[in-house]
Amino acid sequence: MNLRAEGVSKSYFRKTGEANFFVAVQRTDLTLEGGQVTVLMGRSGSGKTTLLHMLAGLLQPSEGKVFLENTDLYALEDQALSRLRNEKISVIPQSRSAIETLSVRENILLPATLYGHISGETERQAQAWMDRLGILPLADSRPRELSGGELRRMAIARALVSRPAVILADEPTGDLDDENTILVLDVLRESARAGAAVLLVTHENDALKYADVACRMDQGILRIC
Amino acid sequence: MKAWKLPLRNLARKPGRTAALIALTAFLALSMFAGSVVALSLRRGMSSLENRLGADVIVVPVSAKSKVNLDEILLQGATGYFYMDAELLPQLAKESGVAQLSPQLFLASLRASCCSVAVQVIGIDQDTDFTVQPWISRSYAQRLGEMDVAVGSKISADVGENIILYETRCHVVARLETTGTAMDTCVYCSMETLRALLEAARGLNHDLKISGDPEEVVSAVYLKVQEGMDPQKVADSINLQRKFKKVQAVRTKSMFTGIADSLSGVSRTIGLLVVAVWALAVVLLLIAFLLSANERKREFAVLRLLGTSRRMLAGLMWRETALCSLMGGVLGVALAALILFPFAGLIEHSLGLPYLMPAAPTMALLAAASLAAAVLVGSLASAWATHRLSRVDPGTILREGN
Numbered sequence: 001m002n003l004r005a006e007g008v009s010k011s012y013f014r015k016t017g018e019a020n021f022f023v024a025v026q027r028t029d030l031t032l033e034g035g036q037v038t039v040l041m042g043r044s045g046s047g048k049t050t051l052l053h054m055l056a057g058l059l060q061p062s063e064g065k066v067f068l069e070n071t072d073l074y075a076l077e078d079q080a081l082s083r084l085r086n087e088k089i090s091v092i093p094q095s096r097s098a099i100e101t102l103s104v105r106e107n108i109l110l111p112a113t114l115y116g117h118i119s120g121e122t123e124r125q126a127q128a129w130m131d132r133l134g135i136l137p138l139a140d141s142r143p144r145e146l147s148g149g150e151l152r153r154m155a156i157a158r159a160l161v162s163r164p165a166v167i168l169a170d171e172p173t174g175d176l177d178d179e180n181t182i183l184v185l186d187v188l189r190e191s192a193r194a195g196a197a198v199l200l201v202t203h204e205n206d207a208l209k210y211a212d213v214a215c216r217m218d219q220g221i222l223r224i225c
Numbered sequence: 226m227k228a229w230k231l232p233l234r235n236l237a238r239k240p241g242r243t244a245a246l247i248a249l250t251a252f253l254a255l256s257m258f259a260g261s262v263v264a265l266s267l268r269r270g271m272s273s274l275e276n277r278l279g280a281d282v283i284v285v286p287v288s289a290k291s292k293v294n295l296d297e298i299l300l301q302g303a304t305g306y307f308y309m310d311a312e313l314l315p316q317l318a319k320e321s322g323v324a325q326l327s328p329q330l331f332l333a334s335l336r337a338s339c340c341s342v343a344v345q346v347i348g349i350d351q352d353t354d355f356t357v358q359p360w361i362s363r364s365y366a367q368r369l370g371e372m373d374v375a376v377g378s379k380i381s382a383d384v385g386e387n388i389i390l391y392e393t394r395c396h397v398v399a400r401l402e403t404t405g406t407a408m409d410t411c412v413y414c415s416m417e418t419l420r421a422l423l424e425a426a427r428g429l430n431h432d433l434k435i436s437g438d439p440e441e442v443v444s445a446v447y448l449k450v451q452e453g454m455d456p457q458k459v460a461d462s463i464n465l466q467r468k469f470k471k472v473q474a475v476r477t478k479s480m481f482t483g484i485a486d487s488l489s490g491v492s493r494t495i496g497l498l499v500v501a502v503w504a505l506a507v508v509l510l511l512i513a514f515l516l517s518a519n520e521r522k523r524e525f526a527v528l529r530l531l532g533t534s535r536r537m538l539a540g541l542m543w544r545e546t547a548l549c550s551l552m553g554g555v556l557g558v559a560l561a562a563l564i565l566f567p568f569a570g571l572i573e574h575s576l577g578l579p580y581l582m583p584a585a586p587t588m589a590l591l592a593a594a595s596l597a598a599a600v601l602v603g604s605l606a607s608a609w610a611t612h613r614l615s616r617v618d619p620g621t622i623l624r625e626g627n
Contacts, residue, residue, distance in 0.1 A: 053620035058530065060618075079534040086532020093623050097527045101234040111531045113227070158531075 001069055001088070001165040003032040003055055003197055008064030009220075010050050024050040026220045027064065032166060032197040037189060037210050040201045042217035048201045049094060051217065052168050055199065056091045057081050068166070086111055090159035094170040094201075097155050098143035105130070105139040108158045122161065129157040132187065134180070148175035156184055160191060167191055167198045173207075185210050232545035243549060246513060250553025250599045251560065253506045258595035259561040260499035262583065263572065264492050265591070270405035270579030271488055275477075279356035280447035281456035284317060284463065284474045285309070304333035304345045308435050308442040309472055316468060317446055322454040327353035328443035330419045332426065332433075334390045334412075341389040344380060345411045348419025356447055357413055365399030369415045375399040377409040388412070391425035405573070405581025448474075488578055503602075510606040514546070518610035526619035535615040542611040543604055550603030554596035562592075 010025040025047040032038050032055070042048050053059035055066055057073040066073045068088060073081060085091075090111075098107050108126045112118050130136040133153040138146060146154065152175045159167055169188060173181040181204065189210050192198045200207055208214055214225040236243045286309040311328065318326055330348035334340040349357045351368050361375045369375060374395045376382050387394045395414065403409055414422075423439045435442055450459045460474035518525075528538060565572070565582075573580035583591070 049624060050620075056530075056620075058618070059620040079536060082529070082532045082534035082537070084532075085530075091530050093527075093530060095623050096523075097530065097623065099524055099527060101231070101238040114528075114531060114533055114537070116227075 001034045001195075001197065003089070003166045003199075004067045005030045005051070005055055005061075006065050006067065008051070008054050008061040008066060010047075010054060010059065011062045023220050025054070025061075026222075028222045030055075030215070030222060032199050033212075034165065034195050034197045035192055036212035037192045037198045037200055038213040038215065039207050039211035040199060040215045040217060040222075041203065041205075041208075046217040047220040048217050049170055051222070052091070052170050052199065052201055055166075056089055056168050057085050058091070083115065086115055087162070088165045090162065090164035090167050092155050092159045092167070092169040092172045094174065096143075096148075096151055098146075098151055100143050103140050103142060104135060104146065104154050107143065107154060108161055111158065111162055117162070125161045125163075126157065129160050133157050133183065149177065149180060152176060153180065153184070156187065160187065163194070163196075165196060167196050168201075169199065170201045171203070172200070173202060173204055181206070229544065231541055232548060235545055236548060242513075242517060246510075246517075246546075246549045246603070247553040247556060249506055249510055249513065250550040250603050251557035252553075253503060253510075253602060254554040254557025254595045254599040255561045256499050256502040256506075256557075257598055258558050258592055259565060260495050261591050261595070262561070262565050262588065263576075264495050265587070266405065266569075266580045266582045267488050267492060267576070267578055269581040269583060270573075273404040273581045274406045274408075274579045279359075279449075280477055281450045282448040282460045282463075282474050282476055284313070284446040284448065284469075284472050285444070287471055287473050289473070304343065306331040306333050306433060306444060308433070308444055311441045311443045313469065313472060314443070314446060317448065317463070320459065320463060322450050322459040322462070323448050324451040324454075325353070325355055325449040327355055327447050328416075329354075329357075329445045329447065330416055330423075330442070331444040332390075332419055332422055335431070340391060342380065342382070342412075346374075346390060346419060346422060347411050347413050348416045348422075349413060350416050355449060360401060360404075361399060361413060364401050367398075369398065369413070369418070371415075372396055372418055372421070373398045373414065374418070375401055375413045377401055377411050377413075378403040379409040380412060390422055391429055391431070393422055393425045395422075403581065404579075406579040491576060491578065507602055507606065510603060511609065514607045514610040515613075518542075518607075518614045522614055522617065522622050525614055526617075526622035529615075529619040530623065538615050539608065539611050542607055546603050546607035547600055550600040551596070553603070554599035557599065558592045558595055561595075 006029055007027050008025065009023065009027045012022045012024060014020055014022045028051065030051070040048055050059065054061045057066065060074055068084065071084070073084070076084065099110065102110065105126060108130065109118060109122065112122045127136070130139055133156060135150055135153050135157065138150060143151060143154070152172065156172055159169070167188065172188070173184050176184060185207060188198050188200060200210070216223050216225055286307050289307040314326065314328060317323060327350050332346040334342060334344050334346055347357070351358065361369070365375055372393070372395050374388065374397055376397055376399070378401055382388050382397045384397055384400055386397050388397060389395070395418070420440060423433060423435070426433055427439065448459065450456050456476050456478070460476045463469050463472070463474035525538060569580070569582055
């Protein structure tokens with residue numbers, strides 16, 4: 001399964017003294033193929049996260065379209081798009097994304113819980129990913145008891161547990177030490193081998209070793225390396 | 226965990242916020258339930274009073290105004306007596322426009338050793354009475370016999386017991402339904418029994434100021450006018466005739482005017498208070514939900530990221546709010562009931578107006594309506610806050626936290 005952006009761009013209207021438009025992402029074409037890891041690098045503020053959010057169906061592009069196979073994401077009603085995101089597209093956000101009222105295990109199972117997809121298999125998957133990412137002893141802890149790195153790994157486990165067709169990871173190794181960075185990059189690589197299309201937005205040059213496709217973003221312009 | 230448990234978790238995790246929302250909705254439900262029960266009780270009290278008096282015109286001695294006003298006896302629970310010649314009865318019956326008439330005789334018992342209770346005792350003519358008899362017959366289907374009395378609901382004597390009035394033993398045969406008026410503090414008996422009590426009072430040297438034979442006096446004559454006749458014209462006609470110079474005819478409606486005015490004033494005040502409380506509470510709820518929603522916008526963004534649609538998000542929020550409002554509503558109605566029921570007498574006394582609480586089914590309906598209103602207002606306030614927030618792009622919210 002592939003995720004394809006065709007001529008997408010995003011402009012914001014800014015009121016900074018004098019009203020003006022700010023172009024975060026220039027017209028861009030990008031295809032994330034199933035089975036491949038695409039690494040997207042670039043300086044802060046270059047438009048990487050904006051592009052990722054447009055690819056995830058979270059941010060309506062100013063122009064252009066995003067297709068998952070042949071489905072135009074932004075032509076879907078909110079309910080259909082939300083369900084498709086729940087079932088096919090997993091996002092690992094750059095910032096903290098835990099629901100504070102739930103335990104680590106419940107957070108990881110939350111995407112499946114929302115649509116009643118919880119099964120014994122899902123719970124086994126959650127257990128396995130927690131074990132693999134080293135957060136199994138924290139399964140019943142509350143997010144506020146976790147460090148930044150542990151929360152990051154929790155978000156990664158949550159993204160992987162439903163075996164999504166597309167994984168969009170925004171700085172997934174941001175809070176991690178070297179050992180855990182390698183672990184997470186390995187996990188994402190394995191997911192790609194299992195058929196997922198993976199986009200890895202990162203500052204880590206080491207991530208390039210895991211890339212099937214490498215791109216760089218600069219002032220909203222995407223260049224394939 | 227099931228998805229429906231999410232709202233419960235959120236409520237449990239923020240006990241302070243949850244308690245504040247519950248308190249606000251409780252305040253709403255309490256004000257609505259208590260306000261409507263008091264307003265309805267006043268309306269029912271008034272209507273009950275009109276039904277119980279049942280006459281269009283009441284004829285009393287002119288001296289009644291200077292002694293104890295009739296409305297004070299009948300409407301405000303004061304005790305008193307006044308008498309006029311019973312010979313007037315046939316003349317009143319012949320008056321144009323009079324369809325029915327019935328005399329009553331009053332006696333006030335004393336708070337003294339001769340009497341077990343100080344109350345207004347009213348003797349009715351059981352052959353002609355059309356005001357008290359229908360009310361008594363609901364509790365006691367037979368005629369009141371010699372020394373039988375029927376007591377109002379606020380007299381502390383049960384059926385089968387005796388009460389002593391002017392050292393005379395009277396047998397309680399009926400306890401009357403509550404009317405919410407001063408009539409609940411009266412004792413009713415036949416004309417014959419009351420005349421016997423008058424004799425007993427005179428025997429105890431109690432000065433009743435009866436000029437003439439006690440057998441030939443009455444205190445008031447209740448008139449019902451013929452269909453289509455104006456009661457005011459009948460009253461005016463009686464008042465203008467020389468042969469009736471020692472009496473005055475009072476239209477019963479005019480007796481109610483003061484009460485109706487007070488009732489309308491109290492009802493309006495209650496209405497205004499309820500509206501003010503609701504307006505304030507709605508504004509506070511809107512602010513509370515908006516603040517809460519703003520505080521939780523990151524949580525909403527994460528839920529959207531994980532595939533929660535706007536409708537699902539609204540549903541989750543609604544369940545949370547509805548639960549909170551329902552708890553607040555139940556609490557508010559329960560608190561109102563705790564104030565209204567045990568303190569009904571005190572409320573009636575402080576209002577100084579006829580007060581008859583609605584029957585249980587009406588109370589249940591009012592309670593349900595108050596609950597529904599609290600849940601509805603809470604839901605609408607949260608829906609507005611959720612709607613505003615669900616329109617915000619989750620990507621932007623997530624980035625704001627970076």
